Amino acid sequence: MPEAMHDRGRFWTPAPDWRAASLEGEGWRARRIHGLGQTLVSGDLDAARAALAPGAGEVGLWGVAGEGAGDGAYAARIARDRALLVTPSPLAAAPGWRDGFAVSPCDDLYAAVEISGPAMPQLVAEGTAADLEAGSRSAAVLFSGVSCLLYRAGPERARLHVESPFAAYIWTWLHGCVGRAPNRGATLQGA
Amino acid sequence: MQLFSCPFCGPRDETEFLFGAEAGKRRPEPAAEVSARAWGEHLHFAGNPKGPAREIWLHLTCGEFFAMERDTVSHAVSATRALRGGGQ
Numbered sequence: 141m142p143e144a145m146h147d148r149g150r151f152w153t154p155a156p157d158w159r160a161a162s163l164e165g166e167g168w169r170a171r172r173i174h175g176l177g178q179t180l181v182s183g184d185l186d187a188a189r190a191a192l193a194p195g196a197g198e199v200g201l202w203g204v205a206g207e208g209a210g211d212g213a214y215a216a217r218i219a220r221d222r223a224l225l226v227t228p229s230p231l232a233a234a235p236g237w238r239d240g241f242a243v244s245p246c247d248d249l250y251a252a253v254e255i256s257g258p259a260m261p262q263l264v265a266e267g268t269a270a271d272l273e274a275g276s277r278s279a280a281v282l283f284s285g286v287s288c289l290l291y292r293a294g295p296e297r298a299r300l301h302v303e304s305p306f307a308a309y310i311w312t313w314l315h316g317c318v319g320r321a322p323n324r325g326a327t328l329q330g331a
Numbered sequence: 332m333q334l335f336s337c338p339f340c341g342p343r344d345e346t347e348f349l350f351g352a353e354a355g356k357r358r359p360e361p362a363a364e365v366s367a368r369a370w371g372e373h374l375h376f377a378g379n380p381k382g383p384a385r386e387i388w389l390h391l392t393c394g395e396f397f398a399m400e401r402d403t404v405s406h407a408v409s410a411t412r413a414l415r416g417g418g419q
């Protein structure tokens with residue numbers, strides 16, 4: 141019987157089973173983090189943090205999140221007037237305008253991928269042209285060609301927030317790094 | 332590869348940036364009195380200077396529009412400036 145329609149399902153990168161997905165490379169491993177609360181805030185970021193996650197610190201590119209109070213909550217800075225508030229579980233904050241800031245709950249907008257291990261810095265450096273050790277106030281950066289938020293949750297733990305539709309692509313990119321040592325040419329300056 | 336410096340983020344790879352327009356180019360107003368010719372020139376004609384230029388660029392990852400002064404021959408960037416107050 142002739143196909144009535146093309147099956148485009150095979151055209152797209154197959155999505156892994158995210159619950160079980162993990163990658164193991166030489167000196168690094170990657171997994172997806174589930175259950176985080178993610179809330180976009182715009183405008184007066186200090187007021188937004190005080191109202192939604194008192195004590196939450198702020199993190200930029202390659203900075204280490206969670207160094208401070210805030211019960212594990214932190215704000216990954218995106219722009220001058222925009223940040224992604226990351227909390228251990230969804231905040232269920234009411235969307236809309238408040239006093240000086242706007243709130244957009246977006247728990248599923250980004251997929252969070254954690255890459256850890258001693259070779260993590262070299263692997264991550266392969267994905268971006270940014271000078272990680274120099275840092276940047278914004279955690280938003282092009283990683284393997286797509287816009288991501290990149291920071292660390294510990295010295296050897298990087299976190300990437302990538303828009304969910306790109307999660308399978310990023311995973312494929314990481315999968316391509318399995319089975320070989322991270323490129324020495326990508327070694328961080330001073331590392 | 333070239334680095335541009337976003338006034339907010341600092342130096343980033345050129346692939347993160349998008350050219351917006353020549354700086355100082357104002358939309359002719361009021362719309363009802365703008366001739367088709369003037370509107371066409373606004374849309375399609377550019378100064379395209381050879382040498383020092385002042386342009387508006389966008390940093391795609393953070394969304395900041397800013398002014399960049401650069402040389403269109405040597406590609407050297409002499410300054411980037413935020414378009415709004417604060418500059419923090």
Ligand SMILES: [Zn+2]
Pocket residue numbers: 278337338339340341390392393394395
């Ligand atoms: Zn920027």
